[in-house]
Amino acid sequence: MTGTQTTAPPLSAEEFKSAFRHHPGGVALITAMGENGPVALTATSLASVSAEPPLLVFSVAVMSSSSPTLRIAETVVVHLLDAQTLHLAKLGSTSGIDRFADRSIWTTLETGEPVFPEARWLRTRVENRIDAGTATLIVGQPVQSNLMSAAGVRDDADGLVYVNRTWHRIGEHSRMC
Amino acid sequence: MTGTQTTAPPLSAEEFKSAFRHHPGGVALITAMGENGPVALTATSLASVSAEPPLLVFSVAVMSSSSPTLRIAETVVVHLLDAQTLHLAKLGSTSGIDRFADRSIWTTLETGEPVFPEARWLRTRVENRIDAGTATLIVGQPVQSNLMSAAGVRDDADGLVYVNRTWHRIGEHSRMC
Numbered sequence: 001m002t003g004t005q006t007t008a009p010p011l012s013a014e015e016f017k018s019a020f021r022h023h024p025g026g027v028a029l030i031t032a033m034g035e036n037g038p039v040a041l042t043a044t045s046l047a048s049v050s051a052e053p054p055l056l057v058f059s060v061a062v063m064s065s066s067s068p069t070l071r072i073a074e075t076v077v078v079h080l081l082d083a084q085t086l087h088l089a090k091l092g093s094t095s096g097i098d099r100f101a102d103r104s105i106w107t108t109l110e111t112g113e114p115v116f117p118e119a120r121w122l123r124t125r126v127e128n129r130i131d132a133g134t135a136t137l138i139v140g141q142p143v144q145s146n147l148m149s150a151a152g153v154r155d156d157a158d159g160l161v162y163v164n165r166t167w168h169r170i171g172e173h174s175r176m177c
Numbered sequence: 178m179t180g181t182q183t184t185a186p187p188l189s190a191e192e193f194k195s196a197f198r199h200h201p202g203g204v205a206l207i208t209a210m211g212e213n214g215p216v217a218l219t220a221t222s223l224a225s226v227s228a229e230p231p232l233l234v235f236s237v238a239v240m241s242s243s244s245p246t247l248r249i250a251e252t253v254v255v256h257l258l259d260a261q262t263l264h265l266a267k268l269g270s271t272s273g274i275d276r277f278a279d280r281s282i283w284t285t286l287e288t289g290e291p292v293f294p295e296a297r298w299l300r301t302r303v304e305n306r307i308d309a310g311t312a313t314l315i316v317g318q319p320v321q322s323n324l325m326s327a328a329g330v331r332d333d334a335d336g337l338v339y340v341n342r343t344w345h346r347i348g349e350h351s352r353m354c
Contacts, residue, residue: 010301010320011319011322013228013229016319019319022257022259023205023336024336025201026200044274046224047202049222049236049309049310050312053190053311054190054310057309059226059227089200097277103189125215128307128309133226135232137314141184143187159201161347166352168352169353174351176345
């Protein structure tokens with residue numbers, strides 16, 4: 001709270017990463033259309049920020065192969081993944097593969113963005129970008145979704161969580177009193 | 178991607194809230210010392226942003242009782258909660274109570290911030306505040322923690338997740354292949 005504390009050195013990267021490795025996160029697949037084609041990235045940083053107006057936030061590491069496209073995209077598609085769509089989480093987190101090789105599992109919206117229709121998704125207009133260390137925070141406003149369509153309503157699917165380099169299924173079996 | 182799409186209206190607050198109600202989140206307790214005493218808030222928006230330099234982000238709703246203090250605090254303490262510290266998650270998410278009534282479970286750091294020592298915690302210097310709708314995004318740099326102390330190393334504790342208004346325990350029983 002005083003001037004002397006504001007000069008304290010930060011935690012080491014190792015200590016910081018160790019702390020967050022054990023902090024669970026929901027899983028999202030973020031897609032966008034770039035000049036060189038579609039990109040996809042699995043993110044555990046997605047959070048709701050505000051409901052009215054609706055705003056969400058996620059972060060993109062500069063090192064990520066999708067970063068050059070996601071950092072300048074005007075719109076992205078945020079897929080909210082569950083245990084049934086774990087394969088999409090793995091797709092977006094595996095390096096060195098063509099994440100759009102299987103043409104049967106994705107399509108293109110009228111507005112141009114790539115979408116994986118078996119997941120719940122939110123087409124999102126980027127409202128703000130904030131550089132933070134080696135990442136960019138992206139704040140966006142959802143403008144379209146498949147939540148109201150029959151395929152989009154998946155309230156009964158088990159949840160998906162990533163923690164300590166492991167995928168976990170959330171449902172009745174994990175519920176606490 | 179064109180001008181016409183950028184004028185699309187946002188999702189309704191109801192549809193947006195329904196989407197995120199089913200998106201699981203890890204759980205953190207954020208504390209700070211204000212002019213009128215300590216404040217505490219349970220948040221599911223906490224995410225790691227960058228490791229070098231270490232930066233984290235979380236959001237605070239303007240409506241929250243802790244918001245006036247958290248929005249101007251120069252330092253906060255981010256507690257990373259697990260299944261063993263569920264009671265702290267409940268403490269920070271229950272309205273109308275004195276969250277610091279039980280003097281036996283919290284203390285004050287030399288630097289003035291309130292801390293619940295049974296949880297893993299990161300004393301964090303606020304680096305940036307970004308207004309977003311009815312909330313404020315707070316970006317901070319951890320400068321001190323109890324992770325390296327005996328009590329702080331809790332790698333074996335089950336994880337804690339909040340989804341669909343329910344607390345969940347993450348561990349071997351929830352692990353997917």
